[in-house]
Amino acid sequence: MSKIWDIHGGIHPAENKQQSLTGPLQAVSLPDSLILPLSQHIGVPASPVVSVGDKVLKGQLIAAAKGFVSAPVHAPSSGIISAIEERAVPHVSGMQAPCIVIETDGHDRWIEHSAIADYRKQTAAELVAIIRDAGITGLGGAGFPSAVKLQPQQAIDTLIINATECEPYITADDQLMRQRSADILIGIDILAHILGDPERVLIGIEDNKPEAQEALAKALADKSANRHGPVIDVVEFPTKYPSGGEKQLIQILTGKEVPSGKLPADLGIVCQNIGTTYAIYRAICHGEPLISRITTVTGKACNKPGNFEVLIGTPVAHLLEQAGFDDTLCPQLVMGGPMMGFALPSTAVPVVKATNCLLATTAEETPALPPAQACIRCGHCADVCPANLLPQQLYWHAQSRNYERLEAHHLGDCIECGACSYVCPSNIPLVQYYRAAKGEIRLINEEKQQSDRARIRFERHQARIEQEERDKAAKREARKLAAEAAKAKRETDAKTVSTDTKNASAEKGTSDLDVVQAAMARVAANKASPQDQRKRFERAIETTAARLAKAEQALEALMKDAKTDCTKEQLAQRDQQRASVEQARLRHQEAKNKLAALDADQASEQETEPALKANRSDDPALDRAATAIARAQKNAAEQALMSPQQKLQQLRDTLEKRLSKAQARLAQAKSEDSDQLEAFGNAVAILNEKIKAADLELAAFDQSRPPANKQTEKSEETQ
Amino acid sequence: MARPRSSSPHTHSPRSTQWLMLQVLVATVPGLIVLTRLFGIGTLLNILIASVTAIVCEAAILKLRKRPIGFYLRDYSALVTAVLLGLALPPLAPWWLTVTGTAFAIIIAKHLYGGMGYNPFNPAMIGYVVLLISFPLQMSAWLAPAGLLTDGPPAAAPDFMTSLQIVFMGNSIDGFTAATPLDAFKHNSGLLVAQFYEQTPQFAQGHWAGFGWEWVNIAFLLGGIYLLARKVFTWHAPVGMLAGLSVMALFNYDGGSSTSHGSILFHLLSGATMFGAFFIVTDPVTSATSHRGRFIYGVMIGVIVFLIRSWGNYPDALAFAVLLMNFAAPFIDYYTPPRTYGHSKSGTIIHRSKED
Numbered sequence A: 001m002s003k004i005w006d007i008h009g010g011i012h013p014a015e016n017k018q019q020s021l022t023g024p025l026q027a028v029s030l031p032d033s034l035i036l037p038l039s040q041h042i043g044v045p046a047s048p049v050v051s052v053g054d055k056v057l058k059g060q061l062i063a064a065a066k067g068f069v070s071a072p073v074h075a076p077s078s079g080i081i082s083a084i085e086e087r088a089v090p091h092v093s094g095m096q097a098p099c100i101v102i103e104t105d106g107h108d109r110w111i112e113h114s115a116i117a118d119y120r121k122q123t124a125a126e127l128v129a130i131i132r133d134a135g136i137t138g139l140g141g142a143g144f145p146s147a148v149k150l151q152p153q154q155a156i157d158t159l160i161i162n163a164t165e166c167e168p169y170i171t172a173d174d175q176l177m178r179q180r181s182a183d184i185l186i187g188i189d190i191l192a193h194i195l196g197d198p199e200r201v202l203i204g205i206e207d208n209k210p211e212a213q214e215a216l217a218k219a220l221a222d223k224s225a226n227r228h229g230p231v232i233d234v235v236e237f238p239t240k241y242p243s244g245g246e247k248q249l250i251q252i253l254t255g256k257e258v259p260s261g262k263l264p265a266d267l268g269i270v271c272q273n274i275g276t277t278y279a280i281y282r283a284i285c286h287g288e289p290l291i292s293r294i295t296t297v298t299g300k301a302c303n304k305p306g307n308f309e310v311l312i313g314t315p316v317a318h319l320l321e322q323a324g325f326d327d328t329l330c331p332q333l334v335m336g337g338p339m340m341g342f343a344l345p346s347t348a349v350p351v352v353k354a355t356n357c358l359l360a361t362t363a364e365e366t367p368a369l370p371p372a373q374a375c376i377r378c379g380h381c382a383d384v385c386p387a388n389l390l391p392q393q394l395y396w397h398a399q400s401r402n403y404e405r406l407e408a409h410h411l412g413d414c415i416e417c418g419a420c421s422y423v424c425p426s427n428i429p430l431v432q433y434y435r436a437a438k439g440e441i442r443l444i445n446e447e448k449q450q451s452d453r454a455r456i457r458f459e460r461h462q463a464r465i466e467q468e469e470r471d472k473a474a475k476r477e478a479r480k481l482a483a484e485a486a487k488a489k490r491e492t493d494a495k496t497v498s499t500d501t502k503n504a505s506a507e508k509g510t511s512d513l514d515v516v517q518a519a520m521a522r523v524a525a526n527k528a529s530p531q532d533q534r535k536r537f538e539r540a541i542e543t544t545a546a547r548l549a550k551a552e553q554a555l556e557a558l559m560k561d562a563k564t565d566c567t568k569e570q571l572a573q574r575d576q577q578r579a580s581v582e583q584a585r586l587r588h589q590e591a592k593n594k595l596a597a598l599d600a601d602q603a604s605e606q607e608t609e610p611a612l613k614a615n616r617s618d619d620p621a622l623d624r625a626a627t628a629i630a631r632a633q634k635n636a637a638e639q640a641l642m643s644p645q646q647k648l649q650q651l652r653d654t655l656e657k658r659l660s661k662a663q664a665r666l667a668q669a670k671s672e673d674s675d676q677l678e679a680f681g682n683a684v685a686i687l688n689e690k691i692k693a694a695d696l697e698l699a700a701f702d703q704s705r706p707p708a709n710k711q712t713e714k715s716e717e718t719q
Numbered sequence B: 001m002a003r004p005r006s007s008s009p010h011t012h013s014p015r016s017t018q019w020l021m022l023q024v025l026v027a028t029v030p031g032l033i034v035l036t037r038l039f040g041i042g043t044l045l046n047i048l049i050a051s052v053t054a055i056v057c058e059a060a061i062l063k064l065r066k067r068p069i070g071f072y073l074r075d076y077s078a079l080v081t082a083v084l085l086g087l088a089l090p091p092l093a094p095w096w097l098t099v100t101g102t103a104f105a106i107i108i109a110k111h112l113y114g115g116m117g118y119n120p121f122n123p124a125m126i127g128y129v130v131l132l133i134s135f136p137l138q139m140s141a142w143l144a145p146a147g148l149l150t151d152g153p154p155a156a157a158p159d160f161m162t163s164l165q166i167v168f169m170g171n172s173i174d175g176f177t178a179a180t181p182l183d184a185f186k187h188n189s190g191l192l193v194a195q196f197y198e199q200t201p202q203f204a205q206g207h208w209a210g211f212g213w214e215w216v217n218i219a220f221l222l223g224g225i226y227l228l229a230r231k232v233f234t235w236h237a238p239v240g241m242l243a244g245l246s247v248m249a250l251f252n253y254d255g256g257s258s259t260s261h262g263s264i265l266f267h268l269l270s271g272a273t274m275f276g277a278f279f280i281v282t283d284p285v286t287s288a289t290s291h292r293g294r295f296i297y298g299v300m301i302g303v304i305v306f307l308i309r310s311w312g313n314y315p316d317a318l319a320f321a322v323l324l325m326n327f328a329a330p331f332i333d334y335y336t337p338p339r340t341y342g343h344s345k346s347g348t349i350i351h352r353s354k355e356d
Helices: A124-133 A172-194 A210-221 A246-254 A274-285 A316-322 A380-384 A391-399 A403-408 A419-423 A430-499 A501-561 A568-607 A618-641 A644-672 A677-701 A710-718 B017-027 B029-039 B042-064 B069-073 B077-088 B095-113 B123-134 B160-169 B181-186 B193-199 B213-229 B236-252 B264-268 B273-280 B291-311 B318-335 B349-355
Strands: A033-037 A061-064 A079-088 A096-104 A158-163 A200-206 A232-237 A269-273 A292-298 A306-311 A332-335 A357-361
Touching: A033 A079, A061 A096, A124 A172, A124 A274, A158 A172, A158 A246, A158 A274, A172 A200, A172 A210, A172 A232, A172 A269, A172 A274, A172 A292, A200 A210, A200 A246, A210 A232, A232 A246, A246 A269, A269 A274, A274 A292, A292 A316, A306 A316, A316 A332, A316 A357, A380 A391, A380 A419, A391 A403, A391 A430, A403 A430, A419 A430, A430 A568, A430 A677, A501 A568, A644 A677, B017 B029, B017 B077, B017 B213, B017 B273, B029 B042, B029 B077, B029 B213, B042 B069, B042 B077, B042 B095, B042 B160, B077 B095, B077 B123, B077 B273, B095 B123, B123 B318, B213 B273, B236 B264, B236 B273, B236 B291, B264 B273, B264 B291, B273 B291, B273 B318, B291 B318, B318 B349
Parallel strands: A158 A200, A158 A269, A200 A232, A292 A357
Antiparallel strands: A033 A096, A079 A096, A292 A306, A332 A357
């Protein structure tokens, strides 16, 4: 007998289990139609692989799993696919969801299927693949795909089989254990083999199921059974709700607590429901996918309560009929147990993989709750909370929507077992408050993530614009300084020229060269900016690609990690990871787009007439400057072959051309009030100086030549 | 067919707030019997006057606040306040005293703060303190317990008619009053405790802590044990208070000198100790929320009771101690959340918030 630990809190509601344990396990007649929701599990809905009108056989795949956390759906009986459409599904909201509807043909003919002769000779991966392809999900209620839980990355030393069934009324697992204990033990042996034969295999069972325990003990004692794995230990503990919660059961059997936000696998523990082990046995040793389950139908509104082996997809109304259900007696029909089940909006919904109970109680059995009174902080809720929370504090903060405080009181660790609501003397529907608050917090977090993303994008955009502005200002400043320096030089040059023209000519050559060099340096500096931009974008593409790959890896790892029934945190984690993959992908795309935009920009600029774009951006002006410089250099080379007078004449002509162009630009800049006004003004002034100097020089060569600076004077006036 | 949909859980424990309140009322019965035996029908009259006042005030305020009157009256919370205040007031207090205290408790201390469940201070103790400060003479006029032998013939509880006349007609109560043991002990000057006990009839005729009063306390203790057994509240706050008081008495006990503050037994069985521990300190609305918090809350009340009894101006101090700690309850709550499953530390609410 293993040591057991106690959990905090817990309650002892009336068990009401005897009603459904009077008779044997019953078969259910074949319904005319079977309705199979594509999403009967936690994760991505399956996608149909049949179409309307197709004939299907029992056990045939009709919807395939989509993605890692998903489960396929199989035809529970032979017949014809009559519809693939939205139907009411078992959900508290009464919502509709895509379903495959099969009109049964009454033959119940199996598709060809084969059993594994000796599972101990198969690898874990092969067995897990069979379990996944059989569409097996946790049958305890949460419906998490079982295969996902059987691929832990951590080493597993403890396999826990949950045979607690702590909810009142439900006896499906009890009945299963009583009647099929040998098969269950084989299922457990398969699990042990898959998990590398963990040190301990524990079946946790409450002390209110002595018959089931006896049946298990008998099957364990049977030496002829074909089992080779580790010793299976049946651990009995006192009945208390909610001992069957995964976290609670782990605490009872091992004394360990699953850390908040972590998985049982992080403690080296895998937990599976006992019903699931039977389904796994059927899948491996008979080759049958999950197409039926045992469901308890009970409550005083049924005159023949009991446990039924029912095909998945059977309409609830059909199953209730078998149990002698009287609709007029039943104000509220619940799927699941009285503590955590949900009220069914209609009896047209089908039985799904997670349906462990249909609870049809009379008004006497479950009287409507009187209106809630004020909370008197009696603290009974805190006394029974298995997570050791302060439910009444959570209630106050949920009422005032103080989400920060709710999180400080660890709302996220609430398992919604309902013990607090059960004991509340003021009849406050506490769990409903927590569900609503959790939903709101989830929404707020999603919105916050989105707005954070938008904010970061906006901030980066702002930063880019500011950087561009700063770059522009710096360029302007540099140009202004260069222009002033050139002007000063020109003035001294002009003075020298007036005294010694020959020297002046030589000096002018060098000063021209200086100007050209300075301009080239400027251009090079300016040119660097788009190149830098391009480099930056390319770098961004690289890093975002790397990030995307990393995020995808992490997501995959998470998917592999998955292995619990209670997977809310895990799911949230996975959703988050998925979101970050999406974000990384977006960023990657954004970076690519930016690069493409830059390329397109540059291409279009090269095509456009420079004059038109003079004020639009710096970059085209820089390009023009570069070509101008190239031209100037070419001209300089030609000039070298000319006579000094010719040279001077040509220089002057060119200068005049440039001057007129510069004046045109200046005028345009003035009319548009451009920030380049000053630069253009400087340019005109410089050109005027140059022309003056050239004129002087020319005059030195040819005294008769009349001064040709009327234009220049005019332009000076305009300044 | 559309079916009604309620949220889980679909089953409920049979205990209701009414049931809890009734349990508290039932648990006062032993104390009430002893008080009546000692002081006549005074306490019963107090309770009667207080109850009528409370129900009238509650109904009137509910009507003003446009709340369903019947629904809220049936939670019996007003009745509990009235009964607790009636038990705490001196027997044969003039009727207007009881009416004033109860009306103040219900209207000001309870409903002005939002009514049932929202009041930060214990309404009965607010009513008591208002009276104690406003009418100290009437509030300190306690009767001599029946059977107490003083200089003259043994004290007897006033008969029915005399009681009515004192309460409603304003007849003088002077002929029946005597100092309570706490009062007498406070005014001990210069005698060793042993000598003092011998010379003072209240102690000389009692067993442990003063004639009559020790039985009042034992009766309330019994009622408290009943409530504990019915799991109406946990042991944390009452045991905390008794422990706080005992530890203070222990550390200050000097073997019975002339300046002694009294023994542990004296403090535990005097005045309002047991009544306070099991009927006032356990009021869940105005106390801390977690077990740890409630224990600390109780301990602090015990400590303050001792401090005021020993060095304060009042012979007893329960109401002040409770109200002071009512102030501190939210503060205690911030620092005493239980350790949640799967978390390594319990931390404090404030630090938890900062982490998030």
